Amino acid sequence: MIETIVTSAIALASKIADAVMRKKPKTELDKPLTKLESEKIVDDMLARARAMAEAEKQRKREGK
Amino acid sequence: MNGYVLVLAMAAFAAVTGCTHATDVQRAIAVHNVFRSVILDIDAAYAPVLREADEAAQLQAAGDSAAYLEAIKPYTDGVKALSTAKQTEQAMHLSISQWEATGNDTGILRETYACAAEAVDRVTMALGGLPKASPLYAAAFAIGTQLRSMADGADCEVGK
Numbered sequence: 151m152i153e154t155i156v157t158s159a160i161a162l163a164s165k166i167a168d169a170v171m172r173k174k175p176k177t178e179l180d181k182p183l184t185k186l187e188s189e190k191i192v193d194d195m196l197a198r199a200r201a202m203a204e205a206e207k208q209r210k211r212e213g214k
Numbered sequence: 215m216n217g218y219v220l221v222l223a224m225a226a227f228a229a230v231t232g233c234t235h236a237t238d239v240q241r242a243i244a245v246h247n248v249f250r251s252v253i254l255d256i257d258a259a260y261a262p263v264l265r266e267a268d269e270a271a272q273l274q275a276a277g278d279s280a281a282y283l284e285a286i287k288p289y290t291d292g293v294k295a296l297s298t299a300k301q302t303e304q305a306m307h308l309s310i311s312q313w314e315a316t317g318n319d320t321g322i323l324r325e326t327y328a329c330a331a332e333a334v335d336r337v338t339m340a341l342g343g344l345p346k347a348s349p350l351y352a353a354a355f356a357i358g359t360q361l362r363s364m365a366d367g368a369d370c371e372v373g374k
Binding site: 176177178179180181182183186187188189191192194195196198199200202203205206 | 240243244246247250251253254257258260261264265268271272275277278279282283286289290292293296297300303304307308310311314
């Protein structure tokens with residue numbers, strides 16, 4: 151008997167809490183960040199550095 | 215009679231706990247969203263600075279890869295700090311999502327706040343020498359302070 155009353159009371163309390171919170175405008179969790187613009191630019195920079203290093207090697211080979 | 219008082223007390227406790235949890239989650243979401251937008255603002259401000267630095271470094275290095283890498287290093291270091299901040303934002307997002315869904319704060323969130331505060335410190339240090347950085351610096355400083363307060367003494371153990 152007590153168990154039923156307690157279970158019902160907790161369910162009711164939970165509904166009240168939900169109703170109270172529903173009245174407030176909810177803030178939504180923004181989506182997680184993906185690739186940043188700065189990261190893309192740095193990726194390009196590092197690719198450029200690799201290309202430069204490759205060109206240097208090529209020049210050295212041709213200069214033999 | 216005593217039984218009814220007990221039941222009422224339990225119901226009131228459940229209602230208060232439910233409200234508190236929802237309020238805490240809302241606060242965490244709000245802090246996450248500000249943190250996220252500060253990272254995006256810094257990224258937007260940093261991108262043109264990086265492009266300019268890239269052009270200058272290319273001219274200066276004149277095809278010498280070592281000279282080019284040296285010239286861009288301070289900027290790549292700045293982006294590394296920003297990437298770390300982004301990763302902590304992703305971790306914070308995951309922790310809050312799980313907390314919101316399950317109602318169980320695993321305790322990871324406080325550490326995530328601590329890591330985010332550290333990451334913000336590193337980003338602000340990288341931004342210190344940049345022109346036009348002061349409004350962003352102020353925004354980053356403000357969210358860093360809030361994150362540190364929400365970490366409530368927890369330490370960031372990630373990568374240590």
